[in-house]
Amino acid sequence: MYILGINAYHGDSSACLIRDGVLVAAAEEERFARVKHWAGFPKSSIDYCLKYANIDFSDIQYIAINQSPNARLLEKFLFVFKKKLSIKMVLEKLLNKSRRSNIHLDIRRHYTNKTTNAKLRFIEHHTSHLASAFLVSNFNNSVVLSVDGFGDFASTSWGVGYKNKIEKHGDILFPHSLGIFYQALTQYLGFLNYGDEYKVMGLASYGRPIYIDLLKNIVLLNQDSGTFKLDLSYFRHHNQKIDYEWVDGSPRVGILFSKKLLALLGESRKCNEPINQKHMDLAASIQKMYENALFNLLNFLYKKYQKENLCIAGGCGMNSVANGKIYSETPFKNLYVQAAAGDAGGAIGAGYYLYNCILGNERQFYMDHAYWGPSFDNTVISKIFIDNEKNINDAKCIIELLSENELIEQIALAISKGEVVGWYQGRMEWGPRALGNRSILGDPRRLDMKDILNLKIKRRESFRPFAPSIISEYASEWFEGTDKVPFMMQVYQVKKEKQSQIPAVTHVDGSGRLQTVEASTNPRYHKLIEKFRKITGVPIILNTSFNENEPIVCTPQEALNCFLRTKMDILAIGDYLIKRLD
Secondary structure, eight states, X not given: OEEEEEEOSSTTOEEEEEETTEEEEEEETHHHHTSTTOBSOOHXXXXXXXXXXXXXXXXXXXXXXXXXXXXXHHHHHHHHHHHTOOHHHHHHHHHHHHHHHTHHHHHHHHTTTOOOOOEEEEOOHHHHHHHHHHTTSSOSEEEEEEEEEEXXXXXXXXXXXXXXXXEEEEEEETTOOHHHHHHHHHHHTTOOSTTTHHHHHHHHTTSOOTTHHHHTTTEEEOTTTSOEEEOGGGBSTTTSOOOEEOSSBOOEEOOOBOHHHHHHHOSOOOTTSOOOHHHHHHHHHHHHHHHHHHHHHHHHHHHHHOOSEEEEESGGGGOHHHHTTXXXXXXXXXXXXXXXXSGGGHHHHHHHIIIIIISOOOOOOOOOOOBOSOOOOHHHHHHHHHHTHHXXXXXXXXXXXXXXXXXXXXXXXXXXXXOOEEEEOXXXXXXXXXXXXXXXXXXXXXXXXHHHHIIIIIOOOTTOOOEEEEEGGGHHHHBTTOOOOTTSOOEEEBOHHHHTTOGGGSOTTSEEEOEEEOTTTOHHHHHHHHHHHHHHSOOEEEEEESXXXXXXXXXXXXXXXXXXXXXXXXXXXXXXXXXXXX
């Protein structure tokens, strides 16, 4: 049985393919379209999944979509009636919903010559999120929580997962949303692009949460029920037209906060203005407010269900700083956050909810790695070199074909000498993190490595941290209170006595967003870090995404282009090594 899961007409459009309950392939459309957070119909992602499995579109039995146009119709009607929204605003929302519900028209348009009897199933947005975490976890039972901006008229949902079932027990509905709160305040701080919330997370470490009492006027917590509400007078999304752009391009969202927020906090930062201490303190306060709301809800859910396992999904599930505090701030003992916790992951959630919960099949898959994207062998890579011979020669580069051991030895030695390495190996990662297959690598021991990377390649804000990849068995020696973190979804404190040894991956507050690396799931990357450990005594390599203000590279051509236009010292691509001569 083949099930195609889709996240369409929303940010981070994506597709996945499930065969007899086992994930075969998964990818986000942005990697093919080369536009960050691309929204629309994920044609290229679908084509990749079919090609990888060597099947035709007609072989698919079911198509599962992580939206349901019929979800919460009564609640939507009552909200419109009570708020007396304008007809124009309602019609615009219905038009976007109509596009999603008419996805079969896009399927016919893109696959005109393909016969298909695939059954289309719409899976409610937050149900898809819950399924995307629990049904691919290694837990037989768990509390499940989804928190994001909005989907199908809700921002938060929770319940329990047991074997191949998910019971949803509660929701927080539109217009109240922690995702909207965080996004609106992100805009206030001058970060206006869709998905910029991670910048606020990084900036928060430089500040103190001295504005938390002001933000408590905006997010109102209920201690008895664990829930929250927004003071809507600080926002526009519930009663004014917000410009949204979700079709075939980069998502765009209009300003979400009202003038009352300016009266409370002062003038907002313009995107080109310098960042000052007030902005840092506001970022710390925003993060603290989110954490207060999250832990208030989680502690209530633990008390209600008395389960030690927790699965989190939704866009707010990407808040790795908060995730790293769950063990210290709540009684939960085990946490699973999927590699694509946000909307891209809804494609997997919709597919698995259909397979396990609706069709009643037993679970047989555990996602313990994120390598579900395209790969390219040495034959393809060598052809790229031939096609780009002039550019390679003009850049004064030499190419060597090496054995795995020779490649690893040369790269580990180069990193230990402070060189910056493009590392392009195996299948592309699923989710927003580079996890050792589409990565730029550096020496974590060098205090100046962040500046080197920003100067040579990344050209990004100086406050944003770089991540440590660590051999799994050494994690507890270097980080406080860690478990396996294969997807870089939790931030933990670097042990105080170790911080001076790895300054390039230790954030200003002593933390690091780590990735634990297993030999069983990524043997080549594991061997590289182990070789670096033997040279330096440090079982950690600095890891950042292989890109330059673009989506992470997908093809060998994109990797070569990025290498040639930046100042990386070496590119390790498959079994080939490219070095600059000067």
